[in-house]
Amino acid sequence: MTANAVDSEWMRLALRLALKGRPHPNPPVGAVVVKGDVVLARGWHDGPGTPHAEHMALASCIGDAVGATLYVTLEPCCHTIGRDGGQRIPCWQRCVDAGITRVVIACEDIDPRTAGMGIQQLRDSGIHVDVRLLHNKAVYQQRGFRSIQATGRPFVIHKVATTLDGHTACEGGDSRWITSEPARKAVHRLRAACDAIIVGVGTVIADDPELTVRSVSLPSGRQPRGVVFDRTLRMPLSARIVRPGTVIVTTTAAPKASMTALQDKGCHILTLDVDRYTVENILPLLADLGLGIVLLEAGGLLTGSFYRARCVDEVNWFLAPKLVGGGSAPVGLAGSPLATRMNGAIELTQMRMHRYGVDVLITGRPVWEGREAEI
Numbered sequence: 550m551t552a553n554a555v556d557s558e559w560m561r562l563a564l565r566l567a568l569k570g571r572p573h574p575n576p577p578v579g580a581v582v583v584k585g586d587v588v589l590a591r592g593w594h595d596g597p598g599t600p601h602a603e604h605m606a607l608a609s610c611i612g613d614a615v616g617a618t619l620y621v622t623l624e625p626c627c628h629t630i631g632r633d634g635g636q637r638i639p640c641w642q643r644c645v646d647a648g649i650t651r652v653v654i655a656c657e658d659i660d661p662r663t664a665g666m667g668i669q670q671l672r673d674s675g676i677h678v679d680v681r682l683l684h685n686k687a688v689y690q691q692r693g694f695r696s697i698q699a700t701g702r703p704f705v706i707h708k709v710a711t712t713l714d715g716h717t718a719c720e721g722g723d724s725r726w727i728t729s730e731p732a733r734k735a736v737h738r739l740r741a742a743c744d745a746i747i748v749g750v751g752t753v754i755a756d757d758p759e760l761t762v763r764s765v766s767l768p769s770g771r772q773p774r775g776v777v778f779d780r781t782l783r784m785p786l787s788a789r790i791v792r793p794g795t796v797i798v799t800t801t802a803a804p805k806a807s808m809t810a811l812q813d814k815g816c817h818i819l820t821l822d823v824d825r826y827t828v829e830n831i832l833p834l835l836a837d838l839g840l841g842i843v844l845l846e847a848g849g850l851l852t853g854s855f856y857r858a859r860c861v862d863e864v865n866w867f868l869a870p871k872l873v874g875g876g877s878a879p880v881g882l883a884g885s886p887l888a889t890r891m892n893g894a895i896e897l898t899q900m901r902m903h904r905y906g907v908d909v910l911i912t913g914r915p916v917w918e919g920r921e922a923e924i
């Protein structure tokens with residue numbers, strides 16, 4: 550392997566380690582300490598109040614880290630004050646103290662307390678620093694954190710499965726299954742990378758989905774939280790999503806008895822005044838709950854509202870080679886039109902295609918009128 554390929558291999562390991570944490574509001578970070586071809590330590594960040602990935606790794610080295618290389622997915626920090634107000638050793642200083650002689654960083658920090666200064670401090674201390682190895686992968690991995698920093702709301706991934714003629718169910722409502730087993734497994738992998746799965750009450754009533762990750766590995770060991778948009782609490786108490794931790798977003802117009810019954814089942818209720826109940830107002834509340842990456846798996850009505858609010862960052866559209874027809878069969882996007890003329894249509898960029906069994910997945914990023922994707 551070339552030196553560059555070896556570096557990439559260690560950085561990939563650091564990126565995999567970062568997935569072990571669910572550190573919101575902090576970014577996911579992974580770190581590996583390597584000397585020669587021996588891994589001395591691994592670390593990741595698991596959230597506020599827990600050590601940063603570099604600290605975790607350097608505290609657990611199996612040998613002397615003097616002369617070793619640290620691979621880290623985010624620029625080492627310069628923070629000297631912890632969340633508890635106490636003094637802490639910044640990560641760059643920790644590297645110097647441990648005798649690290651080279652640091653390889655995937656991406657710079659956007660936190661103004663560090664932004665570029667962590668790299669400068671390392672260099673000023675005589676440490677050799679290489680930056681931007683697997684940069685795009687690291688930025689994408691930190692998309693929840695970066696979205697909240699840039700826009701105040703989570704990173705929203707829209708996933709839908711339709712027949713080739715655009716339907717999400719048959720006219721009578723039957724929707725199981727549109728796609729094949731390999732495509733459904735891909736959806737579970739997608740869910741595993743998300744902090745929450747959002748549906749509208751229409752989907753809960755029609756399909757009673759479980760909204761959990763099954764049959765694939767869950768690196769953080771934590772299931773994504775279910776989130777249901779349900780203005781008047783029409784959702785049956787017997788629904789499978791009614792379980793501890795599920796977030797239900799409703800209005801002050803909902804019956805108080807229903808709210809109490811859902812709370813008794815362990816659900817977390819977010820209540821907004823009727824005139825404040827919009828996607829734009831709700832998403833920052835989900836960010837406040839620690840949800841950085843959310844997967845929108847709703848039916849056409851709620852999905853249409855997310856697009857009209859321009860609150861979709863990535864599209865995952867599964868197409869099955871099936872036709873069901875029927876003028877009133879549900880579709881992927883419903884409600885008032887997103888465009889009334891073709892030259893006003895939402896366009897997607899960064900398009901990719903994948904095959905899963907007989908099905909096709911098309912992914913892309915919506916372009917919102919001149920606003921380049923920030924994340």
Ligand SMILES: NC(=O)c1ccc[n+]([C@@H]2O[C@H](COP(=O)([O-])OP(=O)(O)OC[C@H]3O[C@@H](n4cnc5c(N)ncnc54)[C@H](OP(=O)(O)O)[C@@H]3O)[C@@H](O)[C@H]2O)c1
Nearest residue numbers: 709710717718749750751752778780847848849850851854
């Ligand atoms: N193939 C797929 O990928 C897929 C995925 C999901 C669903 N589906 C299918 O979609 C169908 C259900 O469609 P649906 O459109 O009723 O489901 P939905 O979009 O999940 O739920 C719609 C309901 O959400 C509530 N809601 C709350 N806030 C909203 C907002 N800001 N904008 C719009 N709605 C909001 C509304 O009820 P309230 O006004 O009472 O709150 C609305 O009736 C089912 O046939 C299901 O099988 C398919």
